Amino acid sequence: MRPRPQRPSGFARPDTGGPGRHRGGVGISRVYRFLAPSTAISIVYKxxxxxxxxxxxxxxxxxxIVIDPGTEHEERKGSSYNFLEAGQVLANNTGGGGGWGNPFERDPAKVAKDVRNGFVSIAAAEQDYGVAVDPATFSVDTARTATLR
Known part of the structure; x- marks a missing residue:
């Protein structure tokens, strides 16, 4: 299997669900690019x-929310009133849910599926779950996983 392409706005954000034997739900991102000078009121709780x-x-x-994500002017905020120029970007990011149980008890096949689906990154699979996933095939490297766990 090949890695999945970059997802458009409104899809899951990797590594936002809390690691656990049962992973928390992942957050999503809705991204807006302003075509003219605008005002944006963002009311975000929690x-x-x-x-x-x-x-x-x-x-x-x-x-x-993030104003101008991925740039040198990136600014992460909660609720805010923003004056934005043409070309600026505002990303509204919902949070994830907390995990339940020890993440190292999560079935490695489920972690690999989470990586394939874009819910968990390769790095987080290793660090948070102790699972080594091949990025080309999304299969579990059982020998390396045994070492990590």
Whole structure:
């Protein structure tokens, strides 16, 4: 299998669900590019406290917006009133859900499927779950996974 192409606005954001034996739900991103000078009012709640994990699960990424993501002017915010120029970008990012249980107890095949579906990155699969996934085939490297775990 080949890696999936970059997803358009409105799809899941990798590594936003809390790691756990049962991974938390992932957040999504809706991205807006302004074509003329504009004002944007962003009302986003629960931006300071990450959704917590339960029974050994880890916390998730909280809600937030990002002005000009991926640039030197990138600014992460909660609720705000923004004056934006033509060409500027605003990304509205919903948070994920906290994980449940020890992430190292998650079935490696499920972690590999999460990587294939774009919910978990290769790096997070190794760091948070102790699972080595081949980026070309999305198969689990069982020997390396045993070492990581």
């Amino acid at each position: 931006t300071l406290s990450p959704p917590w994990g339960i029974n050994g699960g880890k916390e998730a990424d909280p809600n937030h």
